[in-house]
Structures are given as structure tokens and as C-alpha cells.
Amino acid sequence: MLPAQAPFPAARFRRARQSDAIRSLVRENTLTPADFIWPVFVRDGEGMEEPVPSMPGVLRRSVDRVADAARDAYAMGIPAICLFPYTDPSLKTADCAEAWNPDNLSNRATRAIKDAVPGMAVMTDVALDPYNIDGHDGFVENGEIVNDRTVEALVKQALSQADAGADIIGPSDMMDGRIGALRQALEAAGHNNVMLLSYAAKYASAFYGPFRDAVGASGALKGDKKSYQMDPANSDEALRLVARDLNEGADMVMIKPGMPYLDICQRVKARFGAPTFAYQVSGEYAMIQAAAQNGWVDGERVMLESLMGFKRAGCDGVLTYFAPEAARILNA
Template sequence: MYPLTRLRRLRQSKELRQLVRETSLSPSDFIAPLFVVHGEGIRQEICSMPGQYRLSVDNLVLECAELARLGVSGVMLFGIPEHKDATGSEAYDDHGGIVQQAIRAIKAALPELIVVADICMCEYTDHGHCGIIHGHEVANDETLEYLSRQAVSFARAGADMVAPSDMMDGRILNMRRALDEAGFSQMPIMSYAAKFASAFYGPFRDAADSAPSFGDRRAYQMDPANGREALREIEADIDEGADIVMVKPALPYLDVIKEASLRYDLPIAAYQVSGEYAMIKAAAANGWIDGDRIILESLLSIKRAGAKIIMTYFAAEAARLLHQG
């Protein structure tokens, strides 16, 4: 009781605050999403994501080297294909696939950097949806085969982890079986287990040229209103064999991250998505916020909620800020 209890006592100096701090950030908490394109010497800034680029493989390796130097744990790759078709065939092309080429180049240059390969069809299909289309419907069970082909192809190329983001029912079980049968029983799966149909993805669709040509993705991505259903999705993916489960986006769904971290023992990941990044960048550029402090505060909130792994476009920037102390 006041005046004996004075909570401000331990806030008087920087040193005291650091001593009793409950949550800490490290560059090793981060995975950096990167966009890779065909060609050479390409470093094309994404207009809706200032400071983020579409990179050819040669420049991608340089970017990865800088991230590794900063202590960032890994990268997640999104491929932008040369051509698109109804089945997203470049996604599972062992030799011509841009992500497969990028994986091989990164692992040759930086073998200790974790390379995660995002698995979905939206960047690779001519219709922009995350699966095989019949009429205007995504065929769930038929899509599973193509997602598993991607996983096996990325594993063959040398990926350290695969991360399915499609939200098809049953894809983790199907993918786990396919990987095991192909000799990759040790390949971890990080599932986008609770991926919401969010308006925060807009800049990503510019970056990856992945907007659907008709309709939207609300029939397979989650309703933002449903927290309990998110936990059902997470539990289903755990039961099917996921090694890590992810909540996406991060900041609008901190409640889901927290609840998942309390319920489940396996690692929880969170994706601070393109819209979260773009809003902070825009407000900082206009002088409305202290950008550096907001970057670290937003990432700290995700970690405090229970995420062990944070996918963030701020990975390099945040790592530099942490090194500066």
C-alpha cells in the first residue's frame, strides 16, 4: 500500500529500468521477408514500402549478408515469377523457379543463415488466388497437391524451413506426408495457422504482384472478428504436424498471439505485415511520430504478447537500432 509501495522506485534510471525489464528484443528474434525476381543487378524500390526492394538473386545475396552481419536469424523468400499460369507452375520448378535459385545462392554464400520459403500460389497464378480455381471457387483438396510440390521443391533446393500461407484445410498434414516420403522428415513446417483476411496486406500485393483478379480471399482467410476460431485453426495445424505456428498480421491480433502463447508449448511466430510497416514509415516521414522509437515499441509489443519469432520488414533497421543501444 502507498506510501510503502512506490512502483516508480525502479524507474528512476536507465540502468534500473534495464535491470528489471521483463521483455527484451534481439536481432536474433527477427526474420526478414524479401522479394526476389529474375534478372541481374535489380534493386527496385517498392513504392508503397519505402526501404524495401524487389531484388535479383545477386543483390539478394548481398542483402542477406548484411542481415547476417547484423545478427538477424534468417530470411523468408517470396518469389516473383517470369510467367504465371493456372497452377503456378514456377513455384514447383526445381531448376527454373526463382525461389529455388535464390535458396541455392544464399545457402552457398551464407550457409548458417536460416532460409524460410513461403509456400502459396497467389504470386505464381494468373488469377492471383491461393489455389486451383474451378469457376470462381478455390478447390481446397486439389490445391493440397500443388502446395506439397512446392514444399518438396524448396526442400530439394536447400531451404531450412517451409512456411505455408495459403490457409487451405489439411495442408499441413498433406505437406508433412509429402516431405517425409521425399526424404525430408527433418524439414520444419512453420504454418501461417491464423492468417486473417486483413486490409493490412495491401502494400504486399503491390510488392509481389499478387492481387486476385476477381473476388477476394475471405472464403479461405480468417474473419478478423473470430478469435476463438483462430485458436481452432492453430490447434488443427499443431495436430497435423506443424512445428511452429504463426499469427498474421501481428499488431491487430496481439490478443490471439497472447492466447496462443499461453495455450500451446510450441514456438509462436508473428508477422508484422506490409501495412503495419507502411503506416509507420509514412507517419515517420511526415514527422508525426518518432519512427525509431515506434519501430522498437511495436516489435516489443509483439514479443511481449508471446511471439518467439517475428517476421518484420524492419529487421535490418531494428537490428541497427538495437546495436546502437
């Protein structure tokens, strides 16, 4: 619906832009720290903080330091943290058994965060790539990433994470039927309050490179993920995938990557009205940081503008490595 407008000069659109006070009164979207889920990388050890070279400002943290970081983030108003493990290569196997080890890095970090900051929501990643010797999100048999056997493993992984105290399970694997299988298993195990934030529309994107560095998957990956992640040329398919995952029991849905797929975010929110999130992925983050460090853009302004773009596209929230920096600015 378009409002009726008087002709110029009765209507002067610049009247609504004349000062900070007026602009704030008519602003259509607002960005706050409560809009952020902060992705964090966990490594083994104690008292460890290790920079990720391809993601300036991002660290791999040991479990104790992750708990400290979660406490600081929660104090700034960030409501949720998402865990990604940097798994020791010796623990990466063809059967991916470390994925459902009750004492793996992700589960230890979940328990540490819930002990340190009970009110913070912990999100965990469900996919086999951090534990797979082949670097894929699913089992590889004769060169094929197999679906149904992988889903069985993902169920074991998710139950392990729920037992550790995860509030939100994030299936990022893109196997068919995994949302229904996960929801059924969680209900049967008494985890009826654990939420599923499905990576419903995850594209086979070139923007993931720095993330694979951060979790140590770059060298392990054999081939590509185009047989299970989405073709970047497709839009209608994303709507079908979101509809399927909501029908199977997803509480929230995710579009990944973020900025190159704002059209998908807008279509999903407009069509379904479900809680919709986007992941501002590692490549997006790294490009902004690189340009800012070279003095080519104003880093703070570009960061906040990019995050506002997600809200304008209809997202309820965004996974972003900028979460603590953006929260500090917004709180100030």
C-alpha cells in the same frame, strides 16, 4: 499470480523506473536481432534493386543482391530470411506450374543464400498466388477456390523448395489439411529436418495491400480471399486452427497480421506453448513509415515499440520488414 504489495509509501512503483540502469534490471521482455525473420522480395535479373513504392525502404532484389543482403543481415545477428518472388506475368498460369519449377526465383535465391551464408536459415512461402493467373492462393474452378487439388500442388511446391535447400517451409495458403499432407510428403522424401512454420491463423485482412504490390499480385487478384482466410471478427477459431496444425505436424505457428491481432498471439502462446510467431505485415510497415516520413511520429521509437509489443504478447519472434534497421539500432 500477483505478488503481494505493501501499501504506499512502502511501495513506490516509480523506484523501479528511476534510471536506465534500474529499468534494465527489471525489464520483463528483451528485443534482439535474433527475434527477427526478414521478408525479402526476389525479382529476375542481375545486379538489380528496385524500390517498392508503397513500402518505403523495401526493395525487390535480384538473386545475386538477395545473397548479398542475406550476408549483411546474418552479420547483424538476423538468423533467418523469408523469400517472396516477384514472378514475371508471363509465368503466371492457370496450372501454376512455375510454383514447383526447380529453377524458379525462390529456389534459385535459396541456393544462392545457402552458398553465400550457410548458417542462415532460409524460409520459403508455400502458396500459389505468386504463380496463379487468378491471383489466388489456390486453384480456381467455377469461381470457387478448391481445396484438395490445391493441397496436391502445394506438396509439389514444398518438395521443390526443400530440394533447393529451404530450412523452413511457410504454408500461407490456409487450405484445410495442408500441414498433414506437407509433413507426410517431406518425411517420405527424406526431408525430415525441414521445419513447417504454419500460417495457422491468417486473417482476410485489408493490411496486405502493399505486399500484393510488391509481388505483383494486385492486378491479378479476382475477387477476395474471404472463403479461405479467417474472418477478422473471430478469435476462438484461431485456437482451433492452431491446434489442428500442431496435431498435423507443424513445428511452429504464425499469426498474420501482427499488431491488430496481438490478442490472438497472446491466446495462442498461453494455450499451446508452441513456438509462436507474428507477421508485421506490409500495411503495418507502410503506416509506420508514412507517419515517420511526415514527421508525425518518431520512426525509430515507434518501430522498436511495435516490435517489443510482439514479444510482450508472447511471440518468440516476428517477421518484419524492419529487421535490418531494427538490428542496426539494437546492435548500436
